[in-house]
Amino acid sequence: MNEHGSADAARTPVSVIGLGAMGSALAGAFLARGHATTVWNRSAARADSLVAKGATRAATVADAVAASELVVVCVLDYAAAREQLEPVAETLAGRVLVNLCSGSPEQAREMAEWAAGHGAEYLDGAIMTTPPGVGGQDMMFLYGGSAAAFAAHRDTLAALGDPINLGTDPGLACLYDTALLGLMWSTLTGWLHGVAVAGADGVAATAYTPIALRWMTAIAGFMTTYAPQVDQGSYPGDDASLDVHVAAIQHLVHASEARGVDRSLPELLLSMIERAAADGHNQDSYARLIDVLRPAASA
Ligand SMILES: NC(=O)c1ccc[n+]([C@@H]2O[C@H](COP(=O)([O-])OP(=O)(O)OC[C@H]3O[C@@H](n4cnc5c(N)ncnc54)[C@H](OP(=O)(O)O)[C@@H]3O)[C@@H](O)[C@H]2O)c1
Structure with a gap:
């Protein structure tokens, strides 16, 4: 030393x-x-x-x-x-x-x-x-x-x-690691789903991806906004309510279906958003989905 x-x-x-x-x-x-x-x-x-x-x-x-x-x-x-x-x-x-x-x-x-x-x-x-x-x-x-x-x-x-x-806590690195890998898989699969939808209309993955990367910067901003909402248990939907998300994701389900692209990912997301909205939270922000994801006791 x-x-x-x-x-x-x-x-x-x-x-x-x-x-x-x-x-x-x-x-x-x-x-x-x-x-x-x-x-x-x-x-x-x-x-x-x-x-x-x-x-x-x-x-x-x-x-x-x-x-x-x-x-x-x-x-x-x-x-x-x-x-x-x-x-x-x-x-x-x-x-x-x-x-x-x-x-x-x-x-x-x-x-x-x-x-x-x-x-x-x-x-x-x-x-x-x-x-x-x-x-x-x-x-x-x-x-x-x-x-x-x-x-x-x-x-x-x-x-x-x-x-x-x-x-x-010696468990923290593995905890973060497994959570971050989940983020990676969800993100990569969401990106590939978009590549499939856009690709069905002739858009190359290499054309779609730079635009997707600009969008990722906006998504990072949403995460920064929503993290304190989760910590405080307060989900003001003044940027975009769950009702708005339900309408928008239905377009993705339909666009996927019309192109023969697998719909299981947007349908899963739609079902989660609908569950959160059905609990009376339809005017809350997207961060309200945390209540669908985590155990009821911690909500
Ligand atoms: N590769 C990645 O991108 C990456 C990224 C993050 C974390 N990791 C983690 O890093 C660790 C190693 O991954 P890796 O990519 O190096 O895997 P790998 O190339 O498959 O090497 C596995 C290593 O484990 C050894 N091993 C397996 N069973 C053993 C045993 N019973 N006793 C002693 N040695 C044993 C192997 O020895 P032999 O050569 O004798 O078979 C080899 O050195 C894993 O936990 C992995 O999850 C990997």
């Missing part, structure tokens, strides 16, 4: 356990920033190209853990991580374990307890990019868990992307 309480990032050695597509990218990013990087993978040959770039190959998981205070694990899932780490649990004492496997918030919280039980500081992370994006400073890496570990290693973790500290 230096006088500011953070480790000297340029000299912090790192161990990376798991060298699939993502683990290899993580190890490569640490190497590119000049960190002494020790690597281990179940199939040893996957370490070869990293070793050629200067990484140190660990013969065992225990050797990999023992090589660095900062240990990053990125294997298929939590079960695989536990399978590898449990036999070497005593080696983790006094180290910082950063788990970047994808999983559920419940798995993350359980793993944090397990790590604490073996004397390790624990950070659970979510990688909001694909391997080619690792190292890009605009790519988000979300973390939850030990505040001390984040403070000490923030600069080292910045080799991977922009490290964002969500708080001390």
Whole structure:
């Protein structure tokens, strides 16, 4: 640690356990920033190209853990991580374990307890990019868990992307990750549905998409307006009421039907808007749909 309480990032050695597509990218990013990087993978040959770039190959998981205070694990899932780490649990004492496997918030919280039980500081992370994006400073890496570990290693973790500290709950990174992936799938499917509708009338996806991207900026503004409405439980429909949305989405259902485009997405959305409107909220804003989505007890 230096006088500011953070480790000297340029000299912090790192161990990376798991060298699939993502683990290899993580190890490569640490190497590119000049960190002494020790690597281990179940199939040893996957370490070869990293070793050629200067990484140190660990013969065992225990050797990999023992090589660095900062240990990053990125294997298929939590079960695989536990399978590898449990036999070497005593080696983790006094180290910082950063788990970047994808999983559920419940798995993350359980793993944090397990790590604490073996004397390790624990950070659970979510990688909001694909391997080619690792190292890009605009790519988000979300973390939850030990505040001390984040403070000490923030600069080292910045080799991977922009490290964002969500708080001390180790489940938060997985929670955000799964919610954000839901946003990605909904957005991509909505975009592809529009591509199909426009494409049926001869509009190329490449012509439609720049206009769709300008629209996404407006949608981001709607989200910013609606977030405080959700938090405050007050949904003034002065921009566009649910009645207006019902009328508009019926056009999309009809336009889809007339072109032979699948209607299941707009019909699902229409049914949700109608449910919210039928509960007497037809003059409320679109954000009122939160009551359809979340458990009744929290509404
Ligand atoms: N790829 C992405 O775009 C992306 C993005 C965000 C998050 N992630 C997450 O990153 C993690 C790794 O993904 P990946 O893309 O690197 O997957 P991958 O290319 O399929 O690699 C899987 C890795 O897990 C290892 N593994 C699987 N089961 C194991 C076990 N029982 N014991 C030890 N090692 C085991 C594999 O080792 P072997 O080489 O020996 O098979 C390999 O190193 C996943 O949790 C994934 O959800 C990936």
